[in-house]
Amino acid sequence: MVLAPLARILVAAVLVAAPLGVPASSSGVPETTARSHASQRAAEALPVWLAPVAPHAENPTNPLAGRLWGVYRGPQDQVWRPFTRSSGSKREALAMIADRPRTKWYGSFVPDRSIRSTVTSYLRSAQAGNPETLAQVAVFRMKPWEAEACRRPTTPAEAASYRTWISELAAGIGSAHTLVVMQPDGPFLLCAPDRAAKSELLTWATQTLSALPNTSVYIDAGAADWCQGGTAQESYRCAEILELAGIQYARGFALDSTHYNGPVENIDRGKEIVDLLQAAGYGEKHFIIDTAKSGRPTAWRDMIPATKKDLRNNARTCTTRAMTRCVTLGIPPTPRPADPQWGLPEPQRTVAAQYVDGFVWFGRPWLYNQADPFVASRALDMARSTPWSDTGPR
Secondary structure, X not given: OOOOHHHHHHHHHHHOOOOOOOOEOOOOOEHHHHHHHHHHHHHHHOOOOOOOOOOOOOOOOOOOOOOOEOOOOOOOOOOHHHHHOOOHXXXXXXXXXXXXXXXXXXXXXXXXXXXXXXXXXXXXXXXXOOOOOEEEEEEEOOOOOHHHHHOOOOOHHHHHHHHHHHHHHHHHXXXXXXXXXXXXXXXXXXXXXXXXXXXHHHHHHHHHHHOOOOEEEEEEOOEOOEOOOOOOOOHHHHHHHHHHOOOOXXXXXXXXXXXOOOHHHHHHHHHHHHHHHHHOOOOOOEEEEEOOOOOOOOOHHHOOEOOXXXXXXXXXXXXXXXXXXXXXXXXXXXXXXXXXXXXXXXXHHHHHHHHEEEEEOOOOOOEHHHOOOEOHXXXXXXXXXXXXXXXXXX
């Protein structure tokens, strides 16, 4: 694994062994205690894929804190093989993606008969022998979905297949510590002609996965600028998606899976949704925000596609740190979104400390149309233009 120089120094600090005996330091504190405190501070400075970090005091039940976040290294990930075949400066740049925890999307492209073994293999690699390590999965299995969901209902055969697939996925996850993003691009649920039927399936899936002993489900609710198609962006529409998809069973919700908003806008939107859900009797819900592609926060309507033939899903990449209306890597994954190095204004820091379980990379801007295949030039542009390092601004 390629580590930035600072990360290598911090790892070394954590691994320094205390000497035999307990000589006092110059302050009168036993040397072993002083070294222990220094090691603890060094560990807290490490990114979460190198050392567990404690939750914010305002969010003590955060299931994403207090454990390592696993990094999958294998053929299921589109980034991994190009990274392992690279060298020099290209390898160092790709490491900014390949060596960070990312959410693996699974959908109907994995057959019902294969999803259990496929996800088990993924979890085994991501956890790397440590059952306490957190793995991440996005469930993108509903058919039809996206624009097609607005045109036709789910057939009985598709509904039966969905239930089989989800049951097999749950069996594959088992007791593994897992973060699940439920059905990215959630606003398409609101346009479905069979909204009630899809709602029943999604609610059942949320309940099924949430019932696993160590799985935390976050239902996709859109983005700061996307609660419904067209121009209707009221937070109550985002909350409606969540109610239809079984928010009563979930840890919370997810924002910005495919858009390019920044953390500030998404925190503001998320707090409004939290308040609406609480007023509706769902208790205190929490949320996660994708930051994989928000290094240059941009509203969807303002984003420029890579070419005139492309959609905004394939946004142009930033090639300099001053370029705007482009996509680049954002704040690295962390369960401590309110830490000062991430530069949030005080109002958003206060909200994040209590309600945001993490900045999570469940977006995939290094893939064509955020779907497939991997495009090395996109990844390299974003790695070189991002304003963020593992520990703060670059």
